[in-house]
Amino acid sequence: MIQEFCDWLSTTGISIAFQSANWFVPTVQTVHIISIAILLTSVYVVSFRLIGVTRGRQPLAVLIARSTPWVWTTLCVLLGTGILLTITEPARELLNWVFRLKMLMVAALAGILLVVQIRMRRSPDYWTESLARRLAARAIGIAAVLIGAGIVTAGRWIAYV
Amino acid sequence: MAFEHALTQLQNLNFPTQIRESDWLFPTIETVHVFALVLVVGSIMTVDLRLLGFANKERPFSQVASEMLPWTWVAFVVAALAGMMMFSSKALTYYSNIPFRLKMACLLLAGINMVMFHWLGTRHLEIWDRGRPPWGARFAGGTSLLLWTTIVAAGRWIGFTT
Numbered sequence: 001m002i003q004e005f006c007d008w009l010s011t012t013g014i015s016i017a018f019q020s021a022n023w024f025v026p027t028v029q030t031v032h033i034i035s036i037a038i039l040l041t042s043v044y045v046v047s048f049r050l051i052g053v054t055r056g057r058q059p060l061a062v063l064i065a066r067s068t069p070w071v072w073t074t075l076c077v078l079l080g081t082g083i084l085l086t087i088t089e090p091a092r093e094l095l096n097w098v099f100r101l102k103m104l105m106v107a108a109l110a111g112i113l114l115v116v117q118i119r120m121r122r123s124p125d126y127w128t129e130s131l132a133r134r135l136a137a138r139a140i141g142i143a144a145v146l147i148g149a150g151i152v153t154a155g156r157w158i159a160y161v
Numbered sequence: 162m163a164f165e166h167a168l169t170q171l172q173n174l175n176f177p178t179q180i181r182e183s184d185w186l187f188p189t190i191e192t193v194h195v196f197a198l199v200l201v202v203g204s205i206m207t208v209d210l211r212l213l214g215f216a217n218k219e220r221p222f223s224q225v226a227s228e229m230l231p232w233t234w235v236a237f238v239v240a241a242l243a244g245m246m247m248f249s250s251k252a253l254t255y256y257s258n259i260p261f262r263l264k265m266a267c268l269l270l271a272g273i274n275m276v277m278f279h280w281l282g283t284r285h286l287e288i289w290d291r292g293r294p295p296w297g298a299r300f301a302g303g304t305s306l307l308l309w310t311t312i313v314a315a316g317r318w319i320g321f322t323t
Contacts, residue, residue: 037199066217160188
């Protein structure tokens, strides 16, 4: 069924228009990469604080609040540019298990970020007020770093699998 | 001529040949390159956006810069090493590739821009550290943003032209 959807999508006017413009894919990929640069840097700066590798001079709650609009704006741009790339080459993405793995990791990362942000908004000391919370914050930070690296890795390997 | 000869010798070395002939070595090194590059660009753009007044406006510039620069340097070393490995595998092809040359030129200009900023742009930093940077510093931030965008674009174009 996905195969049929890909066949149909790749013959639509919009897909053919994207495919025939040589500049389209590299340009959209450039926007995609710059967005992930800002997203991943924000996620890593927050994660390293959660893990306790870096100390930083602004409180964790302020750091997270500052990064929040950037995280969701870049995620929206990534989704938009990702959809454009998928319309251009549906089978390259939708039939590829690496692409599916990447989408699962994106969902997991978005979920983690949402939990961290919501808890922090309710109580600025949430992630630091007890040993159990500090350990949880450390585990979440490590997970976010690994998933972030996994997303970039999967993104590049879609082209090779 | 002598330079082309040196590049040929480089790509005929053991490891470059392995990268070229292996199915997984090039994509793996490329993945490390992209991962590191993403952090280089993200950390530099954070500083540029502070200079331009789009992010971290309430924080002293010196604080933003000193927190981001370690990320930039560590990631840059990794990206550069991985980039050199990729280059060595097809040195002649990359050397004659226009987007590759553009990327190297922009990297050089970004370096010059950074050195100029640190020499000239951070004079009297104590006056504007907590506020709006003077136009020279904003210009350096805008130039950096433009150059790094071009570096990413040219880097992506290399993959479509080699």
